[in-house]
Amino acid sequence: MTAGDQKKYVGARVSRVDGPAKVRGEATFAAEHDLPGVLHAVLISAACAHGRVSRLDTAAARQVPGVLDVFSHQSDGWNMGKVGGYPRGPAGTSLLPFQGPEISYRGEPVALVVAQTLEAARHAALLVEIEYDRRPHHATLQAALDGPLLARKPLPPLGHSRGKPGRILKHAPHVIERTYDTPVQHHNPMEMHAVIADWDGDERVTIYEPTQWMQSAQGTLAAALGLEPEDVHVVSPFVGGGFGSKATSWPHLLVTALAARVLRRPVKLVLTRAQMFAAVGYRAATRSEYRAALDGPQISALELHAHTQTGPADLFPEQVGMIPKMLYATEHMEFKQTLVQTHAGPNIMMRAPGEASGSFGLEVLMDELAAEAGLDPLEFRRRHHADTDPESGKPFSSKHLLECYDRAAGAFGWERRTPEPGSMKDGDTLIGWGMATAAYPVYASAATARARLHADGRVDVEAGSHDIGTGTYSILAQIAADALGTDLERVTVKLGDSRLPKNGYSGGSRTAGSVGSAVLAAAQGLRQELTDLAVNDPLSPLHGLAPIDIEVRGGALHAGTLRDPLTDILTRAGRDQHETYREIIPSGGGQKELDALKQGQDGMIEAVTDTHARYSFGAVFVEVRVDPDFMTPRVSRIVGAFDIGQVLNAKTAESQLIGGLIWGVSAALHEQGETDPATGLVLNANLADYHIPVNADIGEVRAIALNGHPDFHTSALGARGAGELGIVGTAAAIANAIHHATGKRIRSTPITVDKLLG
Amino acid sequence: MSHSATLPDPDLALTLSVNGKQEEVHVPVQATLLDVLRERLHLTGTKKGCDHGQCGACTVHVDGQTHLSCLTLALSCEGRAVTTIEGLAPEGGLHPMQAAFIEHDAFQCGYCTPGQIMSAVACVEQAQAGNADAIREFMSGNLCRCAAYPQIVAAIQDVAGTSGQGAGAGQ
Numbered sequence: 035m036t037a038g039d040q041k042k043y044v045g046a047r048v049s050r051v052d053g054p055a056k057v058r059g060e061a062t063f064a065a066e067h068d069l070p071g072v073l074h075a076v077l078i079s080a081a082c083a084h085g086r087v088s089r090l091d092t093a094a095a096r097q098v099p100g101v102l103d104v105f106s107h108q109s110d111g112w113n114m115g116k117v118g119g120y121p122r123g124p125a126g127t128s129l130l131p132f133q134g135p136e137i138s139y140r141g142e143p144v145a146l147v148v149a150q151t152l153e154a155a156r157h158a159a160l161l162v163e164i165e166y167d168r169r170p171h172h173a174t175l176q177a178a179l180d181g182p183l184l185a186r187k188p189l190p191p192l193g194h195s196r197g198k199p200g201r202i203l204k205h206a207p208h209v210i211e212r213t214y215d216t217p218v219q220h221h222n223p224m225e226m227h228a229v230i231a232d233w234d235g236d237e238r239v240t241i242y243e244p245t246q247w248m249q250s251a252q253g254t255l256a257a258a259l260g261l262e263p264e265d266v267h268v269v270s271p272f273v274g275g276g277f278g279s280k281a282t283s284w285p286h287l288l289v290t291a292l293a294a295r296v297l298r299r300p301v302k303l304v305l306t307r308a309q310m311f312a313a314v315g316y317r318a319a320t321r322s323e324y325r326a327a328l329d330g331p332q333i334s335a336l337e338l339h340a341h342t343q344t345g346p347a348d349l350f351p352e353q354v355g356m357i358p359k360m361l362y363a364t365e366h367m368e369f370k371q372t373l374v375q376t377h378a379g380p381n382i383m384m385r386a387p388g389e390a391s392g393s394f395g396l397e398v399l400m401d402e403l404a405a406e407a408g409l410d411p412l413e414f415r416r417r418h419h420a421d422t423d424p425e426s427g428k429p430f431s432s433k434h435l436l437e438c439y440d441r442a443a444g445a446f447g448w449e450r451r452t453p454e455p456g457s458m459k460d461g462d463t464l465i466g467w468g469m470a471t472a473a474y475p476v477y478a479s480a481a482t483a484r485a486r487l488h489a490d491g492r493v494d495v496e497a498g499s500h501d502i503g504t505g506t507y508s509i510l511a512q513i514a515a516d517a518l519g520t521d522l523e524r525v526t527v528k529l530g531d532s533r534l535p536k537n538g539y540s541g542g543s544r545t546a547g548s549v550g551s552a553v554l555a556a557a558q559g560l561r562q563e564l565t566d567l568a569v570n571d572p573l574s575p576l577h578g579l580a581p582i583d584i585e586v587r588g589g590a591l592h593a594g595t596l597r598d599p600l601t602d603i604l605t606r607a608g609r610d611q612h613e614t615y616r617e618i619i620p621s622g623g624g625q626k627e628l629d630a631l632k633q634g635q636d637g638m639i640e641a642v643t644d645t646h647a648r649y650s651f652g653a654v655f656v657e658v659r660v661d662p663d664f665m666t667p668r669v670s671r672i673v674g675a676f677d678i679g680q681v682l683n684a685k686t687a688e689s690q691l692i693g694g695l696i697w698g699v700s701a702a703l704h705e706q707g708e709t710d711p712a713t714g715l716v717l718n719a720n721l722a723d724y725h726i727p728v729n730a731d732i733g734e735v736r737a738i739a740l741n742g743h744p745d746f747h748t749s750a751l752g753a754r755g756a757g758e759l760g761i762v763g764t765a766a767a768i769a770n771a772i773h774h775a776t777g778k779r780i781r782s783t784p785i786t787v788d789k790l791l792g
Numbered sequence: 793m794s795h796s797a798t799l800p801d802p803d804l805a806l807t808l809s810v811n812g813k814q815e816e817v818h819v820p821v822q823a824t825l826l827d828v829l830r831e832r833l834h835l836t837g838t839k840k841g842c843d844h845g846q847c848g849a850c851t852v853h854v855d856g857q858t859h860l861s862c863l864t865l866a867l868s869c870e871g872r873a874v875t876t877i878e879g880l881a882p883e884g885g886l887h888p889m890q891a892a893f894i895e896h897d898a899f900q901c902g903y904c905t906p907g908q909i910m911s912a913v914a915c916v917e918q919a920q921a922g923n924a925d926a927i928r929e930f931m932s933g934n935l936c937r938c939a940a941y942p943q944i945v946a947a948i949q950d951v952a953g954t955s956g957q958g959a960g961a962g963q
């Protein structure tokens with residue numbers, strides 16, 4: 035890079051490059067790939083949480099005209115090889131479908147109907163007769179805590195202890211004990227999970243599915259069906275939201291692929307919305323039990339014992355301790371987490387897994403402690419600001435939390451808050467103002483990318499990564515356009531194809547920093563190679579110059595008044611294109627992570643490295659208005675300020691942060707999976723009964739992304755992710771605002787009217 | 793619950809007018825407009841988000857009125873003019889609402905977007921876009937899990953020329 039290089043796009047408010055395709059309905063989502071002769075499948079999910087299928091009769095279903103087959107555990111030749119469930123393997127769960135009559139979790143796939151038309155398959159699915167021998171089940175965290183059926187597993191690696199919290203808590207005069215609960219939540223991206231499987235012989239298959247991690251389908255199908263991973267071609271150019279549920283493949287992938295292989299025709303399966311509440315993961319319920327010792331205005335010791343739900347296998351932990359361990363300067367702290375197994379099925383990561391649920395308890399507790407200490411909640415947090423990472427003792431890579439507090443509080447008008455609950459009103463309406471701190475670890479991945487310049491000036495960028503609505507297409511185009519000094523319109527980004535250069539899963543807010551840095555490296559490499567061609571070419575105006583003196587902008591290399599268009603360099607070299615491929619390993623990682631990536635594993639680089647603790651930070655301020663008679667709360671105003679390093683695209687970054695803040699509203703007031711105690715099944719498995727915010731639920735939302743603080747300890751771009759940070763702390767800020775409005779302290783989400791009237 | 797195993801004649805011939813084009817289809821009587829658009833006519837701009845009338849992703853215009861195509865039998869559309877997202881603007885162009893959605897970043901994943909835009913166009917045409925609160929109310933049948941709600945309101949206000957009216961009142 036030299037001083038006069040183009041800096042037109044990175045950081046600017048650039049409209050999404052895939053916008054026109056999306057607003058015209060031309061973006062092709064998984065179920066929309068048009069394959070000749072495609073058959074339609076309908077999945078039948080277990081209406082039982084634990085037991086076995088005692089009778090499964092497909093005779094009537096097979097009579098429906100157009101039905102080709104009905105598959106289940108009774109089908110021959112459906113034995114599968116073992117697959118690891120995340121985090122120990124590539125699949126969402128190690129529990130394989132159709133391997134026997136046993137039902138180990140609710141919604142487990144039990145049969146698949148395949149027909150010529152969707153209407154026939156749907157009709158036939160209603161005719162499959164299934165009976166169950168039901169066994170006792172524990173489908174909720176509470177039921178499992180109360181009962182002795184399933185195992186509880188302490189998770190030593192997640193535990194943490196520093197100082198002498200036990201001793202201090204034992205002798206402290208002022209100890210506050212509080213318990214906070216968060217419920218099961220279901221991801222419910224608007225696009226339902228779908229698969230089209232299209233075989234070429236018995237050993238090679240193309241899979242169209244919406245995914246945040248193409249290697250998951252490859253690894254899962256390879257292990258279960260004995261294929262080579264590279265013989266599984268995954269195509270996923272557009273993903274209609276994922277939020278974690280599309281990070282891994284799920285059992286319906288396997289049954290669709292096998293059905294297509296048996297029938298020798300492409301088969302398409304789209305899950306129903308009800309099935310989006312079954313075997314595609316969920317956010318586990320959590321219970322956080324805190325004890326805090328207060329010494330005047332200071333927390334002298336903090337203890338968190340957490341119980342979190344998980345499924346009958348896999349044991350993915352909802353990491354509620356992530357943020358409480360590191361957010362505040364508490365010298366003495368202990369954290370323990372126990373996993374509680376249930377028949378609710380495999381849980382999985384959901385937008386800020388653990389950080390969102392865990393920050394609810396921590397940030398409401400901070401509000402309660404501030405009140406005990408007689409301090410303003412913001413002032414109380416400032417006094418506990420951690421200058422270095424309390425968990426690892428390492429310096430933060432870049433931390434501007436105090437600036438977030440200042441910016442957000444200023445924009446919100448926090449100084450006008452009166453501390454007494456119920457003291458702020460607008461007519462009869464109760465007004466409450468609350469706040470919370472946000473933090474999210476900066477994960478990274480080894481990453482690879484290719485950049486190609488064509489003789490006509492077009493640029494291709496290729497990365498086997500994903501755009502799940504996060505703006506990946508746009509930021510990668512911006513990065514390449516600036517690095518090659520060209521116009522955004524000339525750059526085409528290709529994502530969502532497993533044959534493109536390999537990248538890790540798009541989760542943990544790491545795609546922008548990691549894949550973005552690989553694209554930067556590839557585009558800079560391309561520019562450098564073109565520069566070398568030019569300075570070594572006697573016909574170039576730049577012949578003989580030092581590359582360090584050469585700048586790139588306007589589609590050409592420049593040195594003073596001399597200019598050589600990139601396309602001329604190619605033409606003179608007799609080439610119609612030139613490409614470069616680059617691999618990068620972000621700091622904190624090594625060859626091991628790159629090798630893992632190339633083998634299709636995740637290879638994530640953790641937030642805390644040998645030298646730094648890497649986190650993004652933020653502050654969220656919320657106004658609620660509560661009807662005094664009906665106690666209905668409404669969030670009328672949110673202001674958040676966020677420290678996300680270098681902002682790559684101000685427009686899409688703000689949208690992600692705003693989306694996160696609204697997810698916080700959803701967690702605070704709306705979302706909860708309800709379980710029928712009798713059957714263990716989800717009672718509200720549809721979008722009318724499972725509440726998420728609609729437009730009228732949302733007031734004014736403002737996200738401020740701090741600028742001018744690139745974090746080069748996290749990526750070459752200095753960028754940190756923005757997808758998850760916005761949800762962290764927000765539900766607590768709303769709970770705190772509701773307390774300020776009403777004097778009612780609600781310690782479980784969602785905060786519904788029954789709790790406020792109770 | 794018992795279900796009859798006999799299907800009605802699957803070969804019901806139907807002529808639909810979609811985006812000004814006459815389309816001949818042969819569909820079972822229970823086929824929804826949504827499934828006919830997506831699976832038989834390959835007009836996949838109209839999205840399925842629930843199939844139960846709960847999300848708005850499948851919103852189309854039938855004779856100029858918004859309809860949830862997942863709750864509409866294809867059969868009932870014979871002789872009526874169906875407009876989908878693909879027919880909103882002339883080939884290669886953008887309807888002002890589509891342009892405003894891009895400008896205001898009124899979507900992320902884009903899956904709810906065609907339905908949002910079909911509703912948004914109706915919101916302005918039916919003069920329901922006078923202020924932010926009216927828009928929020930009108931648009932509340934269209935869920936967006938990416939939560940682009942504030943940007944959707946801004947895009948509609950821009951097209952309706954009501955920017956600044958009731959934005960941020962939050963009530």
Ligand code: FES
Pocket residue numbers: 839840841842843844845846847848849850851860861862863
């Ligand atoms: S698909 Fe029609 S309303 Fe959801």
Ligand code: FES
Pocket residue numbers: 224274275503898899900901902903904905935936937938939940
């Ligand atoms: S843009 Fe993703 S659901 Fe609305």
